[in-house]
Amino acid sequence: MRSTLRRALAVGAMLTVVGAVTPAVAAYSQDDPRSCNDLMGADTPAFVVCHWLAKPEEALNVAMFWMANDNANLKEAEPMEGHFLDCSAAGSACPDLEGDDTARDENSPAPGDAEDGGTPECEPGQQCSIDGTGEGGDGTQRGLEPGSAGVDARTAAMQNFTPTAQDVAAAAQTPAGQAVIAAKATGVRVWLDTELADDWKAGAESFATAVRRVGALAARPEVAGIRFTSQLGYNATFKTDGEITAFVTAASDALRQAAPGKRLGVHTVVPEFACGVDEACKTEMRKRHPLVASEKVESLLSTDRVDQLSLDTGLLYGGYEAWQINAEKAQHNQWIQVRARSWDVLAQIAAEETGLVGQVTPEQVAARASTAVMDGAAQQVNLWTRVQDAQGAVNRLTAWDELKKLTPIKRRLAAVYNPTTPEVDVTTDLKKIAEAFSQVYLTTA
Known part of the structure; x- marks a missing residue:
């Protein structure tokens, strides 16, 4: 059977x-x-x-x-009756077929004189190109908008992003590479935290070099993922939706080639979420930050380009006073909005927390390190261990003893750490991180 x-x-x-x-x-x-x-x-x-x-x-x-x-x-079945002509038999006359007498199968390239190189012809006003630069099924433009800087989808697809054995060996000797090796000894899972947006805008060569560098670091098995951009759409790097879509598409495709099997993440913030149900507040925030409107951020999660989305909570600690929304309320509003949209079904959601550096109370530690998880909106909380303000002053994470008490959610806590600015040395720092965190985001160039 x-x-x-x-x-x-x-x-x-x-x-x-x-x-x-x-x-x-x-x-x-x-x-x-x-x-x-x-x-x-x-x-x-x-x-x-x-x-x-x-x-x-x-x-x-x-x-x-x-x-x-x-x-x-x-x-009992027999061949169907029919008339077949053997062109090789004596006296047979077969018509000459047009072409160059070259045998081809369905995977062979089209003849050189094929119209448009073999690309199907579209009706006026249609875009049906199959080279990755036409219009997608969702109406989004896969290439770049006219006049935009950056690597378009076609150029990215032609690049070789796979690092060589020499690249991998050289990466292991860099501060980031040594940090990855040191992290393995502590048992924490490693993410690489890098920024590819500027390299992408600089052109194909710079972009390919940067991707191979990251791919070489990610070659080690203890690296779980790569976060390839921060404040996406919130800062001034990109001006249009088309640029953001093109960048995320190119970066994701390139990293899938350079670091197969690694998870990919992005960091941003959705200011309107802090408004809760206040329509005037939401309207103003969408006006101020149009590239990070909720539906636009969600569109990035509706593809296979992004596996993890980190949403910043530190940016919510001011700016909402006109609507009588304090920091605690803003944070609570944000996670209610995320949970209501079921974004955790589309990708892993992480809360990015920068507000626990410096002197904080035990109550602040408990609330900011656990609210997103307890609200059921995020699966992970990323805490910065060091923050430098615009004036150059550095604030460091000091609440180590309080964080160690959060054992029930330790597996959901990750530290954001820059190995080029160690507090003692990388090995000592990572051992300390492992006491309170199960994961670490290593900042790389």
Whole structure:
């Protein structure tokens, strides 16, 4: 029976085809009862349609017909009558076929004189390019907007981002590489915390170099993931939605090649979340920070580009006084909004906390280190161990004893640590971090 079922499924699979047709024909397929377009991804080009030759239930009936009574029908079947011409036989005359006499299969490139190099022709006003720079199924532009700086999707796809063995060996000797090795001895999980936005805007060569450098550091098995940008859409690095989409797409694709199997994360903030239900506050925050409106941040999570989103809470500690929203209320509002949107289904959500450096009370430690987790909105809290303000003053994490008491959520706590500015030395610092945290984000150049 197991063999019979496997054969039935194989027959069913052979009865399904995906064909390439013109956009005009594709338009009619929307009302076709045998259309299987719903099985294809949203980013499938418009000229590709799916059509059932036999629906699954029909395919099963066909398979059972041929296999009934110990394959009796199949055994009795004979080849269909037909007229076949052997062009090699003497006296046979076969027509000459146009072409260059080169044998090709479906994976061969199109002939050099094919129209547009073999790219299907679109109707006026349509974008159906399949080179990764056209319009996606969700209407977003995969390439760059005209006049934008940065590496477009086509250029990124042509780059080789895989680090060499020499790159990996050299990376192990850098401060970040030595920190990764030291972290392994403490048992903490490692994330690399880097910034690729400026390299991406600088052009293909700078971008490829930066990605290979990060990929070389991430080659070690104790590295769990890479956070490749911070304050995405909140700072002044990007000016348009198109730039952000193009950057995240290029960076994610490149890092998937350079560091396969590693999780990818981004950091940002959604200012409107702190407003709660205050509509005037939300309107003002969306006006001030249009690139980090909630729906735009969510769109980044609705693809496979981002595995983890870190939402900053430190940026919520001021700016909402006009609506009588204090820091505690802003933080509470934020996590209610995140939980209501079920973002944890789309990616891992982490709370980024910078407000525990310097002198803090035990109550502040307990609240800021656990509120996001206790509210059920975040799975992880990232605490900075050192923060330098605009005037150059440095505030350090001092609440070590209080953090050690949070043993029940230790596995959810991560420290953000820069190995180029150690408090004692990297090895000693990481041993101390391991007493209160289970993960560490190592800041890399």
